[in-house]
Amino acid sequence: MSLSYLITYAAFITFVVAVVARIHKIESMPVHLRWELYPVAHEGKRAHYGGSYFEELNWWTKPRKFSLISELKGMIPEMLFIKALWENNRPLWYRSFPFHFGLYCLIGWAGLLVVGAAAQMANLYIGVGAGAVGLAIHYLTIFAGAAGLILSTFGALSLLQRRLTDPEVDGYTSAAHIFNLCAFLLALIVADLAFVLVDRDFSIARAYVQNLFTFGNGPAVSSAIALEMVLFSLLMAYVPLTHMSHFLTKYYFYHKIRWDDEPNFKGSELEKRITQALGYPVSWSAPHLKADGKKNWADIATEEVDK
Amino acid sequence: MSKKKIRVEDISKPSEKLTHTEVKDFPPLPPPYDKLENLPKWDPLKCSNEIESSLDDTIAVALPKPKTKQEEQELVRKFLSGLEKLFTKENNWPFLQLLTLTMEHCAKCQTCSDACHIFEASGRNDVYRPAYRSEVVRRIYNKYLKPGGKFFGKWKHGDIDLNWTTIARLCELAYRCNICRRCAQTCPIGVDNALITHELRKVFSQEMGIAAKELHDKGSMLQLKVGSSTGMNPLVVKDNMDFIDEDMTDKTGMTIKTPWDKSGADVLLIHNAGEIMAWPENPGAFAVILEAAGISWTLSSEVPAYDGINYGLWYDDFQLARVVIKHAQAAKKLGVKKIVVGECGHSTKTLMVIADRVLTGDLNIPREAAMPFLEDIVFSGRIKLDPSRNDFPVTLHDPCNMVRLMGIVEPQRRVIRKICPQFREMTPHGVHNYCCGGGSGFAIMSGYNFQTWRKHISGRKKFEQILNAFKGQLSPDIPKYVCAPCSNCKGQIRDFLFGYDAWEKCRILYGGLVELIVNAMSDVKPGFIEWEWH
Numbered sequence: 001m002s003l004s005y006l007i008t009y010a011a012f013i014t015f016v017v018a019v020v021a022r023i024h025k026i027e028s029m030p031v032h033l034r035w036e037l038y039p040v041a042h043e044g045k046r047a048h049y050g051g052s053y054f055e056e057l058n059w060w061t062k063p064r065k066f067s068l069i070s071e072l073k074g075m076i077p078e079m080l081f082i083k084a085l086w087e088n089n090r091p092l093w094y095r096s097f098p099f100h101f102g103l104y105c106l107i108g109w110a111g112l113l114v115v116g117a118a119a120q121m122a123n124l125y126i127g128v129g130a131g132a133v134g135l136a137i138h139y140l141t142i143f144a145g146a147a148g149l150i151l152s153t154f155g156a157l158s159l160l161q162r163r164l165t166d167p168e169v170d171g172y173t174s175a176a177h178i179f180n181l182c183a184f185l186l187a188l189i190v191a192d193l194a195f196v197l198v199d200r201d202f203s204i205a206r207a208y209v210q211n212l213f214t215f216g217n218g219p220a221v222s223s224a225i226a227l228e229m230v231l232f233s234l235l236m237a238y239v240p241l242t243h244m245s246h247f248l249t250k251y252y253f254y255h256k257i258r259w260d261d262e263p264n265f266k267g268s269e270l271e272k273r274i275t276q277a278l279g280y281p282v283s284w285s286a287p288h289l290k291a292d293g294k295k296n297w298a299d300i301a302t303e304e305v306d307k
Numbered sequence: 308m309s310k311k312k313i314r315v316e317d318i319s320k321p322s323e324k325l326t327h328t329e330v331k332d333f334p335p336l337p338p339p340y341d342k343l344e345n346l347p348k349w350d351p352l353k354c355s356n357e358i359e360s361s362l363d364d365t366i367a368v369a370l371p372k373p374k375t376k377q378e379e380q381e382l383v384r385k386f387l388s389g390l391e392k393l394f395t396k397e398n399n400w401p402f403l404q405l406l407t408l409t410m411e412h413c414a415k416c417q418t419c420s421d422a423c424h425i426f427e428a429s430g431r432n433d434v435y436r437p438a439y440r441s442e443v444v445r446r447i448y449n450k451y452l453k454p455g456g457k458f459f460g461k462w463k464h465g466d467i468d469l470n471w472t473t474i475a476r477l478c479e480l481a482y483r484c485n486i487c488r489r490c491a492q493t494c495p496i497g498v499d500n501a502l503i504t505h506e507l508r509k510v511f512s513q514e515m516g517i518a519a520k521e522l523h524d525k526g527s528m529l530q531l532k533v534g535s536s537t538g539m540n541p542l543v544v545k546d547n548m549d550f551i552d553e554d555m556t557d558k559t560g561m562t563i564k565t566p567w568d569k570s571g572a573d574v575l576l577i578h579n580a581g582e583i584m585a586w587p588e589n590p591g592a593f594a595v596i597l598e599a600a601g602i603s604w605t606l607s608s609e610v611p612a613y614d615g616i617n618y619g620l621w622y623d624d625f626q627l628a629r630v631v632i633k634h635a636q637a638a639k640k641l642g643v644k645k646i647v648v649g650e651c652g653h654s655t656k657t658l659m660v661i662a663d664r665v666l667t668g669d670l671n672i673p674r675e676a677a678m679p680f681l682e683d684i685v686f687s688g689r690i691k692l693d694p695s696r697n698d699f700p701v702t703l704h705d706p707c708n709m710v711r712l713m714g715i716v717e718p719q720r721r722v723i724r725k726i727c728p729q730f731r732e733m734t735p736h737g738v739h740n741y742c743c744g745g746g747s748g749f750a751i752m753s754g755y756n757f758q759t760w761r762k763h764i765s766g767r768k769k770f771e772q773i774l775n776a777f778k779g780q781l782s783p784d785i786p787k788y789v790c791a792p793c794s795n796c797k798g799q800i801r802d803f804l805f806g807y808d809a810w811e812k813c814r815i816l817y818g819g820l821v822e823l824i825v826n827a828m829s830d831v832k833p834g835f836i837e838w839e840w841h
Contacts, residue, residue, distance in 0.1 A: 026404060029400075031400070032404045033402065034661065034664055036714075037711065050714055050716055051715075054715050057679045089416065096416075168420070174464050176464075243411055243413070245412075246414075246496045249411070257404070257499075264663045266668060271667050274667055278667070282397065283392065284625075285388070285515075286512060289513060289625055301628035302629075304531075
């Protein structure tokens with residue numbers, strides 16, 4: 001088995017471990033105070049103007065409505081089209097949207113390569129002249145791959161251009177920003193060249209994926225495609241280790257902070273978690289708190305101040 | 308202002324002032340404030356030998372200069388120690404998850420800058436970018452507290468030096484943000500740079516014992532000791548309310564007697580006690596409406612339950628918790644069915660949203676904002692209303708705490724649409740509103756020339772919005788009303804309307820929602836709103 005496959009396996013494992021570790025880190029944090037920000041998407045009819053259940057008289061006596069449709073209406077445009085950026089920073093959207101949407105296409109492309117590889121292993125021919133399924137996989141793979149490469153290469157280039165020339169971000173661009181964009185560009189340009197010069201229907205890329213299933217016991221793969229796949233693999237491993245893991249944490253930003261309007265009722269599970277947190281010992285040093293590392297939150301919050 | 312770029316790392320470099328602003332840098336206001344002679348005086352603060360004043364042209368905290376190098380080093384050490392505690396669940400469970408995510412995921416794209424009224428009104432001064440102070444904090448945290456920070460911190464975020472100059476400026480910079488969270492609303496990722504302001508203030512208060520004295524010594528501490536940040540003890544507040552009752556009886560022709568400590572009342576009403584001192588017609592109008600509607604209600608004379616303020620919201624989680632627990636204990640003692648918070652945005656948010664994960668068991672008493680409560684009364688037919696009494700231009704200010712941060716948007720609008728024939732919105736409004744410029748405690752902070760800074764910079768956008776809302780009717784012949792159903796917002800609006808002489812030049816008055824309701828009540832004497840009182 002060649003080194004490239006080992007790198008891809010290792011990258012995949014790194015990706016999964018990094019994502020699971022990040023989820024575990026966030027999920028294991030204690031309950032936090034409410035800090036929502038309106039509009040809250042699941043508010044249904046009130047969501048369009050940013051209203052909440054606090055607008056109702058005796059709100060605690062009313063059944064809490066949670067509109068999944070309304071939440072999806074809020075989520076999908078944000079996830080697919082970065083709506084907040086469209087509304088609040090249009091010049092950046094013209095750069096960021098192609099980059100991100102291109103990556104979505106490439107993720108779809110990778111999924112189609114997996115499906116195609118599995119289909120080939122089941123002796124289904126994929127390519128021109130194949131049956132309906134094989135033909136669909138063939139063309140969808142080309143479309144997703146080509147669109148993804150064009151959009152994300154353009155996006156990465158224009159984001160890099162902004163980082164290097166826009167006075168608005170001058171002073172806020174670190175070495176890591178430049179490195180990250182260059183890393184994406186390197187992988188994307190290699191993939192672009194491989195697509196144009198070597199693998200116009202992504203059949204070799206599919207063979208590479210098929211080899212991953214068979215631990216390298218499959219058709220030979222050109223070194224250009226192996227390089228492309230290694231670079232994409234390294235990116236897959238690297239991204240969840242950086243601030244670019246917002247592909248995951250954005251869920252928490254929205255669902256667990258901005259839209260977290262769950263009220264606390266007597267006897268609820270939430271109340272138990274709050275009670276537990278109020279029992280944490282405190283070691284802040286300011287004199288007015290008189291914390292000693294043993295007193296807990298409830299002790300200090302119920303203590304009389306010096307008069 | 309010098310247009311020389313001020314970089315994040317410049318905060319550590321000693322100089323007389325990190326930044327300076329001039330009137331010519333500020334964006335122009337609509338007429339008649341397009342002429343320099345119609346603007347309030349801009350008096351940049353000079354440097355002080357005693358007080359740390361090297362950030363900009365004003366002072367909010369007034370931190371005494373350390374006398375020795377050792378003292379400086381000790382303060383730097385304490386800051387770092389406090390910053391570290393922010394990232395432990397024991398010391399900061401209330402905000403740990405929020406802060407960690409915000410610290411790790413800012414893309415530094417500056418989308419938030421354009422959302423910030425202070426950055427815009429300052430003439431886009433780099434130091435007032437929402438990302439400036441948070442980037443300073445990020446760099447310090449990543450360089451000095453994360454493993455391998457000396458290399459990876461610089462690689463990921465850029466360099467910074469931690470010294471006393473950095474801390475002194477950061478302390479002041481924590482009080483150049485209204486924590487209105489408009490920046491967070493626009494972030495494409497969900498990062499909340501205003502939260503970092505909040506957490507930064509906590510490091511100074513909870514670890515170093517440093518806070519703006521109006522918030523701590525004269526704010527939450529005075530409230531916990533005496534009962535109110537106004538200094539009123541229970542006897543004084545009752546005496547003042549008696550006076551207000553008499554005044555309301557005279558003005559309205561109704562017999563008004565505020566009930567105190569009525570056990571088993573349906574509603575415990577908690578005002579911001581500043582209303583009783585500064586705007587007595589507001590608690591008076593509440594009393595008129597509640598009496599006319601036949602509500603079973605009471606005020607509490609328990610310390611500090613007659614003052615709904617809770618300045619801990621802005622700088623200290625423990626001070627916040629101490630006050631909300633006492634508010635809830637007073638309600639429990641009276642056995643009321645619910646607490647209704649008067650026209651005060653931060654009190655409303657504190658008691659309803661923040662305290663929701665502080666109060667447990669029997670202290671978790673239902674709590675409601677004044678807006679839906681008043682809406683119900685107005686639309687129930689229990690009071691008779693004559694909108695023609697409010698036939699003057701009215702616009703509505705959306706208090707950030709109640710609107711953007713609680714989603715209470717429409718009840719107050721439905722009331723105003725019903726009783727004010729000439730209502731018009733500001734642009735933008737609702738959850739996308741601009742802060743009045745007094746948020747996070749600024750409205751009560753006026754030391755040195757801070758009030759001037761508020762008028763010129765933090766309040767500029769709101770003043771512009773008000774002028775634009777009344778466009779074409781700014782003549783002093785037409786009296787106009789800015790409805791601000793929040794005590795702090797009113798304080799800030801009062802200060803800038805006075806500073807810009809907006810009553811004399813444009814006949815703009817401000818007030819709350821209940822005053823408009825009583826002014827429209829056909830069962831009371833006409834003319835509740837006193838236009839000449841401004």
